Amino acid sequence: MSGTPGQEPAVASAALPTGFATVLMRWQRHSGRHGLPWQGTHDPYRVWLSEVMLQQTQVSTVLDYYPRFLSRFPDVQALARATPDEVMALWSGLGYYSRARNLHRCAQVVVAQHAGVFPSTSSELQTLPGIGASTAAAIAAFCHGERVSILDGNVRRVLTRLLAFDGDLAQAAQQRRLWEIAQTLLPEQPAAGDMVAYTQGLMDLGATLCSRSRPSCAACPVLALCRSGQDGTASRYPVKTRTLKRRHESWWLLLLRSPSDDGTHRVWLERRPNQGIWAGLFCTPVFADEAAALATLPPNTARMRALSPVAHSLTHRELRLHPLLLDLPPSVSPAGADGRWVALGGIDALGLPAPVRQLLVQLPD
DNA sequence: GATGCGTGGGC
DNA sequence: TGCCCAAGCAT
CATH class of the missing domain: 3.90.79.10 (Nucleoside Triphosphate Pyrophosphohydrolase)
Incomplete structure (x- = not known):
């Protein structure tokens, strides 16, 4: 660690950009992505399927798989009845095959233990196979408007830049800090549809303007609130020491x-x-x-x-x-x-x- | 907390 | 070519 890391308060709450959620939601409704095949539904099955497919996988790849999978398994009962090999055949080429095994198990648990209805809270969803904290939050926010934050790669990039957060995200403790901060940035009293627009807005911003290389800060709706954007240092974030060896x-x-x-x-x-x-x-x-x-x-x-x-x-x-x-x-x-x-x-x-x-x-x- | 787990794309 | 990353999770 370098500088003045861990012990500092994450970010003084007075310094949190007020109005971030409001601006982000307005931008998402006007300029965000709306035509993806898993949007415009509150069906937990469809949202869950898309979220699992999208784990560590690009949107353009999932576009090839999602409609085919949904056509073959239109609901959780159909998926639960399938054999593991049928599921794996439809997942073939998508990678991280434990997702497919957990997806199938999860469908069977939902049918056998929850009468075919997905639990509605983020904390309950997290107990199901293949559903971790971020996927659970996405399902709960999209389907039920629960006030809970996702923390995927897009959100990590957007929030570390917004706050000039320089903790090393290779460390789990720094990821936890960031997640706590993410919770404080949520809309305070979300009206109907607000959590959908906010959650989607975080991902849309990260996927478009706030991209990994050459971010389009000049066009960003939250530039005025963004610490790194104001300094011209957005591309320094997120900070992550590399560990991968092949x-x-x-x-x-x-x-x-x-x-x-x-x-x-x-x-x-x-x-x-x-x-x-x-x-x-x-x-x-x-x-x-x-x-x-x-x-x-x-x-x-x-x-x-x-x-x-x-x-x-x-x-x-x-x-x-x-x-x-x-x-x-x-x-x-x-x-x-x-x-x-x-x-x-x-x-x-x-x-x-x-x-x-x-x-x-x-x-x- | 560290590691293993696929594939495709950007630079 | 090599490195990093992408709507992470399980062990």
């Missing part, structure tokens, strides 16, 4: 292909362990080195082809994927392997990691 790894993927009776192809897929990367998804056999992959094959592997390596980065790892393609005769199956043949045309119905799906879709002849 390990480099090489994985060998064994792509076993076999003809079907109808002339199309099948591929050999196994279920990933239920812990770790791509947990519970279907995937080709993975090996730590080429020798290990070769050791599982019958002697005659002359026709095996090494395809071009593919780079794929995850949060904590930089993967170099080495695909090995081998065509097997129809009657042969990999010995001792716990997997199954899947028609290439049918992999849409399975949960697959994004790079594996990509490899299978563009296999050479």
Whole structure:
């Protein structure tokens, strides 16, 4: 820590920008985003689904998934009845697959223990699988107007800039401080619709004008109230010491292909362990080195082809994927392997990691 | 409190 | 290419 950190009062309450909530709500109603498919509803199921999909995921990505998922599972009962594999297939490519498992569990808890009705308070919502403090606040504020603050990446950026808050957000204690401050900035006596406009306004401001790089301070509705904006130092915030380290790894993927009776192809897929990367998804056999992959094959592997390596980065790892393609005769199956043949045309119905799906879709002849 | 967990995009 | 980030949560 540097300067005069933790012990100082967060921000003297007299210095909190009065009128912030009022200005923000007015701006949101006039200039915020209104056409997103999960807006304009107070249905907790739809809001919940969107909030979970949007965790650490960009809006443009979720736009591809949300309508499809909602069409297949229009309400919490339909989702609760689904199998885990059905849910995972629709989540495939969206990442952070524990969200999908928790989403399914949550639906089943809501149906079995809450008569199919989501709890209405933020604190009750937080007890459900996959719903943390920020998601619970978003659902409660959007659906019931509860006076509670979210704290996502957008809000962290907006509020640290507004207040010139220089605590290191890599530290949980500083995040808590910021959340307490966020609570004090809420509309004091929110009228109907105010919490929707305020909550959406925080996110809209962070997603548009108060962007990470090159913020548009000159166009900002709260410039007059914004400490860093007045100083021209907005881009210094939020303060966060970086901790992320990526390990480099090489994985060998064994792509076993076999003809079907109808002339199309099948591929050999196994279920990933239920812990770790791509947990519970279907995937080709993975090996730590080429020798290990070769050791599982019958002697005659002359026709095996090494395809071009593919780079794929995850949060904590930089993967170099080495695909090995081998065509097997129809009657042969990999010995001792716990997997199954899947028609290439049918992999849409399975949960697959994004790079594996990509490899299978563009296999050479 | 620190770490693990996907994928796509900006610069 | 590498680094950071995006409507975070669970353990």
